[in-house]
Structure formats: C-alpha cells, structure tokens
Amino acid sequence: MMRVLLDTHIYIWRVSKDRRLSAHFREAIDDAKQVYVSTASIWELSIKSARGKLAPNGERAIDELERQPFIVLPVELKHARAVRNMPDLHRDPFDRVLVAQALTEELEFLTADSELADYFNEALPA
Template sequence: MRVLLDTHIYIWRVSRDRRLSAYFRDAIDDAKQVYISAASIWELSIKSARGKLEPDGERAIDELQSQPFIVLPVELKHAKAVRNMPHLHRDPFDRVLVAQALTEDLKLLTADRELREYVRQVVPA
C-alpha cells in the first residue's frame, strides 16, 4: 500500500503525539511508500508565518528532510482533479490532498471525517 499523510497525521507522527492511533502507526510502518504533500508543508508554512502554528508543527516543517517520506509536489493534474470533486469540504489544502490521493492512487491517512466522505482511497481512523 502507498499512503499520503494528511497534515495532522504527519505532525502527529513527527512529534510522536499520542493522538496517532496504533492503526495509523501500523499503516505508516507497513506502507510500501509514504508521501507527504508539498501542499501540507505550504499550509504549515502559512500558519507559521501568521504565528498560528504549534511547536510540533514548526518541528514538522524543520524535520521534513530528515523524515523517510517522499515529498509529493502539487502538479497540474492534481489542480485539475480538484475541479471535478464535489464540494464536501471547504479547506483548499485538504481538497488538494484528496485530489492527489485520487490521481496518484494513494490511500489518504486522515482523522478528518469530512474528508472520508470523498472516496474509498481515504483510509478511515
């Protein structure tokens, strides 16, 4: 299985937060490939610039290069895929993650119930 981490799952993994369930830990550990979207880092950077990012989020940005995850760039095909998605979720960064998961045939690991409404590619909590 190839997985894409939602932003909060990535932060929880890097910070060893107890909110990361054993299910998610196992899914990440057992995955053939683990991706983090450039959109997630972009989202964290915007929050950081506004002074609205917790220390764990700051660490997640700073430690990305030392993590064993593959950075998934946002490409034109991902942006186009957003256009065809139903409007079940308003957050543009989350919509990009769903589009990337669909386009790249990745399982999106998220605890966000609204995102799970999109597709079967989203792995439930």
C-alpha cells in the same frame, strides 16, 4: 503493500510522536510500501507559522520533512485540475488538494478528518 499519503495532522503527529496518532495509523505508516507527504502540507504549515497560529510541533514538522523517510509529493497541474471535478464536501483548499493528490496518484489517504474520508466513499467523476 499499500502506498499512503499522510494528511497534514497525521504527518505532524507522526513526526512529533504525538499520542493522538492511533495504533491504526502508526501501523498503516509502518507497513506501507511508500509513504508520501505533500508539499501542500508544508505550504499550509508555513502559512500558519507566518501568522503565528502553529504549535511548536507543527513548526518542527516544517523543517523535519527532509530528515524523514517519506517521499515528498509535489503539487502538479493534474492535481490542481482534479480539484475542479470534486464535489464540494470540504471547503479547505489544502485538504482538497491532498484528496485530489491521493485520488490521482491512487494513494491510500490517512486522515482522522471524517469529512475528508467522505471523498473516498463517494463515486467521484474521473
């Protein structure tokens, strides 16, 4: 059984029961041994909320995490350091932290963002 880290949009879609969450992602989450959500995702959503740029389902996702059966993955020093060794395939700092966490913690990263998936197709330095 796999351990997974949810990208921010996958987390929102799951919590809000959004139709954009494909059967593939639903099954991966349901079948996972452990499902993680990063504090970086909540940080990102909180910034968007403060700027008035977050849809209602994103707003709910901020407060829902504690009521979900997911494991909260804090951003640690090793994750921040791992970002510096990553190729510059994606500019968003929150996404880069999520990728670094998935790689560092050996988690399957569930994302619909094909640019982020490229990180897992590359031979990355340790």
